[in-house]
Amino acid sequence: MKIVEWNGVIGMNTKKLAAERAVESIEEGMTVGLGTGSTAYFAIEKLGQRVREGLTIRAVATSKRSEEQALGLGIPIVPFAEVGRIDITIDGADEVDGDLQLIKGGGGALLREKIVAARSDKMFVIVGEDKLVETLGAFPLPVEIVPFAHEWTLDNLKALHLNPKLRLDNGDLYVTDNGNYIADCHDVSITDPAALHASLNAIPGVVENGLFVDMAHTVIVGRENGSIDTITK
Ligand SMILES: O=C(CO)[C@H](O)[C@H](O)COP(=O)(O)O
Structure with a gap:
């Protein structure tokens, strides 16, 4: 199993697996919402790679740190006023239940994340399998x-x-x-x-609060055994 590092933290690659699979759904000309957190970080990195390879997209970010990361990778960030609808937003979550309801905001960006998700045709949630729960709330x-x-x-x-x-x-x-x-x-x-x-x-x-109710369109789950599940409501 490949080990990955994010901001000095070593872990298994379940977040990266989910993140990179989500970025495969981004198509030419799309407007993309960029989430916040260690899982979204991997998605932004992969999107930056696709932009360097010639993909033309534009993006809005849910935090200053995601915006800085994206700009550093050459991903065009556009003003919110210029965006009608966002095609796909890719973001992490702290917990996901069986109805695809979420707790978010562990990284403190829940308000901007919810504003961006609400403006998106599809919200793709990317998580490692440890984020799946039966009942929300063990995570504060x-x-x-x-x-x-x-x-x-x-x-x-x-x-x-x-x-x-x-x-x-x-x-x-x-x-x-x-x-x-x-x-x-x-x-x-x-x-x-x-x-x-x-x-x-x-x-x-x-x-605002960190409950994202009926907002997730698709949840992509990276598993410790290297497999990836895509769950759509
Ligand atoms: O909601 C968030 C930030 O406000 C994150 O998406 C959530 O905390 C998950 O973070 P990570 O991907 O680092 O596990």
């Missing part, structure tokens, strides 16, 4: 909240028994690309993702 659910009176927003999350903890970055509060905080909600068994999604976004101060 990220909720992006505005800094203003964030203590009150946390109170509202606590009232829903979501065990929110403000995300830290080297001891300081983590700040998203949008200038907001992330409350990670721990130990929640999410049996009704749509209902929780609605309850969360009804709280004043919540900007």
Whole structure:
């Protein structure tokens, strides 16, 4: 089994397998949404290779770091105002359940990821098999909240028994690309993702949450044995 390295982390290649398979679906002339995270990183690398080989596409990115990576590889990034629909967005996930509902936002980019996914004809989700779960929620659910009176927003999350903890970055509060905080909600068994999604976004101060309900078109799963599964709803 081939070992891969990403930002100094050594691991099996399940993420890379899924990412590279997803990039095979990108066709000439498409507008592509670029996700964020270690799996999306591999997709952007592969897309950069295809662009160097002559593929003509344009892209929008879901984070500053993905945009920088893409520009460094020669992938044209276009302003959002110039994009009508996105053909395909390729992005990772923290958990995927059997109905293809997702938890995203472990990398802190959930708001931009959701805006881009919602504008996409197809969202391709790329994961290693370890991300497949029966019930969402073992991974802490990220909720992006505005800094203003964030203590009150946390109170509202606590009232829903979501065990929110403000995300830290080297001891300081983590700040998203949008200038907001992330409350990670721990130990929640999410049996009704749509209902929780609605309850969360009804709280004043919540900007968006990491539940992606009915957004994934296709989930591509890289497996430890080297095989790749493609699951479409
Ligand atoms: O939602 C995300 C970033 O906000 C990522 O897609 C998610 O956290 C998965 O990350 P990785 O591919 O590094 O496992």
